[in-house]
Amino acid sequence: MTQPDPVLAPGLITRQVGPDNLETPFSALSGELTSPGAHYVRSHFPVPVLDAETFTLSVAGRVAHPLQLSLGDLQAMPAQTRRITMECAGNNRVYLPQKARGVQWELGGVSTADWTGVSLAAVLERAGVQPGALEVVLQGADRGEMTDPLPSGGEIHYARSLPLTLDLEDVLLAYEMNGAALPPQHGYPLRAIVPGWYGMAAVKWLNRLEVIDRPYGGYFQTVDYARWEGRGDLPPERVPLSAMHLKAQIARPAPREVVSLGRPYRVTGAAWCGQGTPQTVEVSIDGGQTWQPGRWTTPAQTAVWRLWELDWTPEQAGPHELLARAVSSEGEMQPAHHDPGRGSYEITHPIAISIVVSGADAAQENP
């Protein structure tokens, strides 16, 4: 099977071309699942041309049995299917109080799909991880040079590591998305899926695993996809991003939407987190002065967003700011403001959606 054509739904928002970075229109949220064509796309380099017939995944490093696995080898192993909400760590960047470099995601750097594949634990078990091993590096076939904010010093592959202490039974090496072969823009023919982690861990075009005995210090976990973490009194240290933080987001009304005075309106949205599940959600229609509880419309599931709604009848014309905030089963709350140590990532303070309530329609109904 040679590389299929990309399937892209109309309505995706172009944030960058070549490499393509495409955003899901979040206001179209209507169910748990996003179609593969509508799933947001985050690319660092051009899509590599790969052929599933000749494709191999190498497993090397501190393992007893280095492996070369074909796609057939992987498909012959026990398969799992998992529904996973994936969010780009830079989602909502356009709303940062200080303009930050990077892809200017608005609300739709987040999507949900069903992924089918073999567990990373099973593959590493076949290879036999040796004592002293600390991390596994996942490397994609995509490559190029990074220049901003720091030069990568030449061409590099996209690569991210996972600590071996993570539950690797949960991590998939996926060859299907929503029941069909992966589209090229989503990593055909093989992609890592790391439940509960930001999307940077979901390495696309995955063709190499290397087990190492140190914390990996590559570009995409030191310069990119890293933040400052304070430990004691010393200046903060650079640490790789990992699990998603709790966030509730409003799908409708969309930013700048005009809604009608006196007419019932259903406010909708989703909430998600990397650890635990969203437990309560609250919505404010007055810029954060008062809050009302939202109603969940889907069950709590690990690593999957949970949809919510609130019925609202606008009673006052003019501009409104809507916000949403959640609390997780782990007691996690969203911060009131963005922490500068997170840089242009992990943007989880409630985003104010500015809309207008128009009295015109209501007036027409009451002539």
Added chain:
Amino acid sequence: MTQPDPVLAPGLITRQVGPDNLETPFSALSGELTSPGAHYVRSHFPVPVLDAETFTLSVAGRVAHPLQLSLGDLQAMPAQTRRITMECAGNNRVYLPQKARGVQWELGGVSTADWTGVSLAAVLERAGVQPGALEVVLQGADRGEMTDPLPSGGEIHYARSLPLTLDLEDVLLAYEMNGAALPPQHGYPLRAIVPGWYGMAAVKWLNRLEVIDRPYGGYFQTVDYARWEGRGDLPPERVPLSAMHLKAQIARPAPREVVSLGRPYRVTGAAWCGQGTPQTVEVSIDGGQTWQPGRWTTPAQTAVWRLWELDWTPEQAGPHELLARAVSSEGEMQPAHHDPGRGSYEITHPIAISIVVSGADAAQENP
């Protein structure tokens, strides 16, 4: 003793103001020692105002006896004086083939001074380093926010770590420079001196040591003062800069100097390295086509530059490119070209000094 006034020699080249970054005019090189006023200055934040009377150095972290040492306490310990050549890791940056961000050092981000102080080993011995300790972080009193190339996420202190495997008997906590109290711009009242390492390790205004059990990941050893190091087949990893690499540099002629046809001219310069000592030096006056051995005029000393000269009588008018290159006692050679993995640091390929040989003067001598 309150903070003295800065002493600055005329002729320093201003590379940046507020914080001050000042370059030594390298063409003035005339002996091993640079005067404190002429020593290059590298600052990241404004000079903190410190008073030697009330100053304390804290020693904390994984130590048996946390300490608060006054300057008097340190001066009561056995003192050492060492002659040290210090070079900014970004020296020669203005000559990079691709324009790089940062202070645009030409040739004079390098100087030599006599530093007097107590060994870091002695101080740590008093504190009692505990088992499992890996590094010691040296923190300065200077602080501010970094924004380029990456935001530091708020105000930070300047801080760098040293591995405890380094010979810490050799590392000085210096309170005197060339026999007098440190000038404010060189770290009054206390500065670390790390022989053989680039200047970023010579933490100024040093008032805190913290022993830790991990590799330190602060701003100045991940974003700044770090490079890409390849290990095996994975994309390169970010590692902190450490020891100086071998370099030979031409002091005279200076760039764009005009020298006279047929008149004897003494080409001079220096060579230095972090490990071993410079052993041979060669000079080319024809852009690298042919090389002649230079003559050392000072002895080989660890961590001190070694001066050299070459007598040359220009035999052809017109533009010339002069280069110098050295070999160290460890067999280290300078690379022909800058390694992109080094980024805007460790620039040690031979720099071509462009000059002009003028026939005018020689013609006047032979009327």
